[in-house]
Amino acid sequence: MTIATDTDQSVEKLVDLIKDIEFCMMTTIDEDGSLRSRPMASNKEIEENGDVWFFTYASSHKVVEVNQHHQVNLSFSAPDKQRYVSLSGTAELVRDRAKMEQLWKPALKAWFPQELEEPDIALLKITATKAEYWDAPAGWVAKAVGFVKAATTGDREDLTENKKIDRL
Incomplete structure (x- = not known):
């Protein structure tokens, strides 16, 4: 029997937050x-x-x-859902044809016109080492409830879930 740890649950939440965000900003370190x-x-x-x-x-x-x-950072955001993720890790070039076939999607043809037959095509794998996420309810009802509670109690209402994951 496997018992889920807090880290396991945090990583599961991290994956859930990222899986619906198609684009991110990848930060690398230049030669200088x-x-x-x-x-x-x-x-x-x-x-x-x-x-x-x-x-x-x-x-x-x-x-x-x-x-x-090898150190990189990936920044994901979905402002419409009030979701933000910063993922740090190490990058490596992978030329595994089977993995490319597994991950290929027709939309990629926009960048790789010859599809998997592109002579220079490869994968960049980011092995996650640390992450932090912020997740807040985006609906107007959730925000309104938070504002009303803050106004009536005088306490600042923060509905945002924020979590640091130091080891993935």
């Missing part, structure tokens, strides 16, 4: 030590342990960066 961010499409591919996969061109500048400095 500065931070660089760019939008990436995860295609909603996140594993149960928090690892995230991206299709990429193996010769792209971001791959040069992660080969020099």
Whole structure:
């Protein structure tokens, strides 16, 4: 019998928050030590342990960066749902054809016109090490209840769930 720990439940919540957010900003470290961010499409591919996969061109500048400095950060946001996630981890280039076939989606053809036959196609795997998320009810009813409670009690109402996960 497996007993779920607080960390297990936090990682499960993290995965649940990210799985509906298709795009994120990936931050890498450039050759001069500065931070660089760019939008990436995860295609909603996140594993149960928090690892995230991206299709990429193996010769792209971001791959040069992660080969020099493996540390990266992924920032996911869904403002309409009041969901925000920061995921830190290490990146590695993966050229596993079977994994690419498993993760391929037709929409990726916009970036990879030759699909899996692109000569330079590869995967970038982000192995999650730390994360933090913020999740708040986005509906007007939940917000209104919070405001009314704050106004009547004089206490600041914070409906946001915030959790740091230091080990994934």
